[in-house]
Amino acid sequence: MNDEFFRLKDIFFDVKKLVAFTGAGISSESGIPTYRGEGGLWNKYDPSRYANINYFMQDPTEYWSFYRDVRYPSLKNAKPNIAHKALVKLEKKGIVYRVITQNIDNLHQMAGSRNVIELHGNHSNIICLNCGRRFNMDEVYTMVGTEIPPRCSCGGILKPDVVFFGESLQTSALDKATLAAQVCDMFLVLGSSLLVYPASQLPIIAKETGSKLVIVNIDPTPLDGIADFVIHDSASKVLSELLG
Numbered sequence: 001m002n003d004e005f006f007r008l009k010d011i012f013f014d015v016k017k018l019v020a021f022t023g024a025g026i027s028s029e030s031g032i033p034t035y036r037g038e039g040g041l042w043n044k045y046d047p048s049r050y051a052n053i054n055y056f057m058q059d060p061t062e063y064w065s066f067y068r069d070v071r072y073p074s075l076k077n078a079k080p081n082i083a084h085k086a087l088v089k090l091e092k093k094g095i096v097y098r099v100i101t102q103n104i105d106n107l108h109q110m111a112g113s114r115n116v117i118e119l120h121g122n123h124s125n126i127i128c129l130n131c132g133r134r135f136n137m138d139e140v141y142t143m144v145g146t147e148i149p150p151r152c153s154c155g156g157i158l159k160p161d162v163v164f165f166g167e168s169l170q171t172s173a174l175d176k177a178t179l180a181a182q183v184c185d186m187f188l189v190l191g192s193s194l195l196v197y198p199a200s201q202l203p204i205i206a207k208e209t210g211s212k213l214v215i216v217n218i219d220p221t222p223l224d225g226i227a228d229f230v231i232h233d234s235a236s237k238v239l240s241e242l243l244g
Contacts, residue, residue, distance in 0.1 A: 019184040025191020053164040060149040080111035086239035088112040098180040121162035130156025181206040190235040194221040
């Protein structure tokens with residue numbers, strides 16, 4: 001670890017109200033591909049076709065083929081990793097106040113985190129666009145083995161209860177995340193490229209309201225220049241060293 005890490009460690013356990021903000025990088029350590037960068041999903045699959053609400057509403061078959069062959073297997077097999085478990089330990093110590101996640105994989109909850117704000121929804125939940133009936137991902141995976149796109153008994157098309165490109169975040173989730181950013185004394189970014197708006201504004205809000213901003217990400221981010229601490233390493237490695 002570099003000097004930046006040891007500077008962070010010196011003050012870390014004096015934090016009273018820490019918000020952890022997690023992105024695809026934390027889940028990649030559980031075997032879920034990131035979206036951008038080397039090996040990212042969007043290098044292989046065009047997000048304007050596979051994750052855009054307008055395209056989905058015109059023709060949901062491509063998305064559901066992608067779900068059957070790519071998305072479901074990676075989500076189904078993923079387990080919480082060291083970083084997820086470290087955040088649970090920090091929550092039990094009274095340090096972590098909220099976990100705000102851009103991820104849709106449910107891994108924070110599986111690890112045991114209680115105070116999770118999901119900005120982009122949860123892929124474990126699938127909803128009928130016609131009647132609102134809810135299904136779980138295992139049910140729908142069985143359905144797509146014989147029918148694409150999967151349909152509810154009412155005839156409605158099913159859609160994961162997640163935010164596609166072209167959709168707005170749920171106001172309630174964004175409001176809770178904004179409040180958390182405003183009241184924390186440390187905002188810890190873990191594995192996010194900080195490229196997706198409006199989630200990328202939360203670290204700025206935290207910094208402007210007096211929080212220490214810490215960015216832990218393998219690659220540089222657009223907000224590295226305003227952060228108090230920047231560590232280009234994996235979330236699991238940094239958190240395990242902090243707790244070690």
